C-alpha cells in the first residue's frame with residue numbers, strides 16, 4: 001500500500017460577469033477543457049452567455 005503522497009494539478013478559472021461585475025471561480029483538473037464553447041450563467045444577476053478568454057493580466061508596463 002502506498003503511504004506516500006500524490007500530486008494533481010488543478011486549474012482555477014475566474015469568470016467575471018460583464019453585466020454586474022461579480023466574479024466566481026471554476027476549478028478543473030482538465031487543462032484542455034474548452035470553457036469558451038459553453039454557456040455561463042452569472043450566479044448573482046442571472047446574465048447568460050459565452051465567455052471570452054483574456055490574456056494574462058500581469059502588468060508589464062511598470
Ligand SMILES: [Zn+2]
Pocket residue numbers: 017018019020021022042043044045046047
Ligand atoms: Zn452578473
